Amino acid sequence: MDYKKAGVDIEAGYRSVELMKEHVSRTMRPEVLTDIGGFSGAFTLAGFSHMERPTLVSGTDGVGTKLKLAFLLDKHDTVGIDCVAMCVNDIACGGAQPLFFLDYIACGKNFPEKIAQIVSGVSEGCLQAGAALVGGETAEMPGFYPEDEYDLAGFAVGIVDEKDLITGKDIKAGDVLIGMASSGVHSNGFSLVRKIFDMTRSSLETHHDELGGTLGEALLAPTKIYVKALSSIREAGVRVHGCCHITGGGFYENIPRMLPEGIHAQIKKESYPIPPIFPLLAKTGGVEAQMMYNTYNMGLGMILAVDESDVEKTMEAVKKAGETPYVVGQAISGDKGVTLC
Numbered sequence: 001m002d003y004k005k006a007g008v009d010i011e012a013g014y015r016s017v018e019l020m021k022e023h024v025s026r027t028m029r030p031e032v033l034t035d036i037g038g039f040s041g042a043f044t045l046a047g048f049s050h051m052e053r054p055t056l057v058s059g060t061d062g063v064g065t066k067l068k069l070a071f072l073l074d075k076h077d078t079v080g081i082d083c084v085a086m087c088v089n090d091i092a093c094g095g096a097q098p099l100f101f102l103d104y105i106a107c108g109k110n111f112p113e114k115i116a117q118i119v120s121g122v123s124e125g126c127l128q129a130g131a132a133l134v135g136g137e138t139a140e141m142p143g144f145y146p147e148d149e150y151d152l153a154g155f156a157v158g159i160v161d162e163k164d165l166i167t168g169k170d171i172k173a174g175d176v177l178i179g180m181a182s183s184g185v186h187s188n189g190f191s192l193v194r195k196i197f198d199m200t201r202s203s204l205e206t207h208h209d210e211l212g213g214t215l216g217e218a219l220l221a222p223t224k225i226y227v228k229a230l231s232s233i234r235e236a237g238v239r240v241h242g243c244c245h246i247t248g249g250g251f252y253e254n255i256p257r258m259l260p261e262g263i264h265a266q267i268k269k270e271s272y273p274i275p276p277i278f279p280l281l282a283k284t285g286g287v288e289a290q291m292m293y294n295t296y297n298m299g300l301g302m303i304l305a306v307d308e309s310d311v312e313k314t315m316e317a318v319k320k321a322g323e324t325p326y327v328v329g330q331a332i333s334g335d336k337g338v339t340l341c
Helices: 010-025 064-073 079-092 112-129 190-196 215-220 227-235 250-258 277-285 289-293 308-320
Strands: 054-062 097-107 132-140 150-161 176-181 242-245 263-267 300-306 325-333 337-340
Touching: 010 112, 010 132, 054 079, 064 079, 064 150, 064 190, 064 215, 079 097, 079 112, 079 150, 079 227, 079 242, 097 112, 097 227, 112 132, 112 150, 112 227, 176 263, 176 308, 190 277, 227 300, 227 308, 242 250, 250 263, 250 289, 250 300, 250 337, 277 289, 300 308, 300 325, 308 325
Parallel strands: 097 132, 263 337
Antiparallel strands: 054 150, 097 150, 176 300, 176 325, 242 300, 263 325
């Protein structure tokens, strides 16, 4: 008896590392001091001495049950983008610039080519975020996961000068709320998605005219990464008063997280176009409107609050970064919370 007969192929692990090296190398930043394959990743902060009080901001998350669709379609090159997005969008909400990222892949059996596909997506997400992929872990766990399944999670660290932290405490009545378009469902609410739609390859490969493609393509569209848009806003000289990433819990849970006491958010539902995947979800599953807005991003992946005088500059900065902005509401005096009207 040996480790391979027990279900763990060490040689496959070595091959996975070799295959992923070319993807990882694309993400390198000059501050990275170590090579992939070591026991840890080192990143120097010497280049940030210009900051008065450099502050590290961190975030961790996973892709969740969206992975089930990747398994069914045998498509593994985009879920890595989702993993990075879920982490870096959170820290970007605090005003931080992502520095580096680490991933964790746990699988029932290590298929090196599949692992390399996953890491290619992680690398692409890191490139979009400007973060270096400094390390990670691939754990082969036979008997714990089915051979053809895996889990994927990550961890990101960013930096911001303390005086530039976005905490939401600066939001005031009269501030304008600007939303940035999502690419679709992103990476939340897939437990409900999988109850609504028939989770078979045939169903996911069915073309829907309203979607302009197959159901699987619409659902697997990778999560938008908003780091460059927020950097563009900062470079335009705009002070963002508050920012929220619309993830699990939708509008009702996430928007209040950026609000100070005494401030209420009003969102106009007709102020932006809702991607067709959401009406299809609601109609097919008989899901009420409030539940949709309490589960999904409904077409807005991030919402931020700015002074009324900065709206035009903010909109232009977002467009310059390649994202689509909408004026979606305002902050008013009232109990902390959100109203959709």
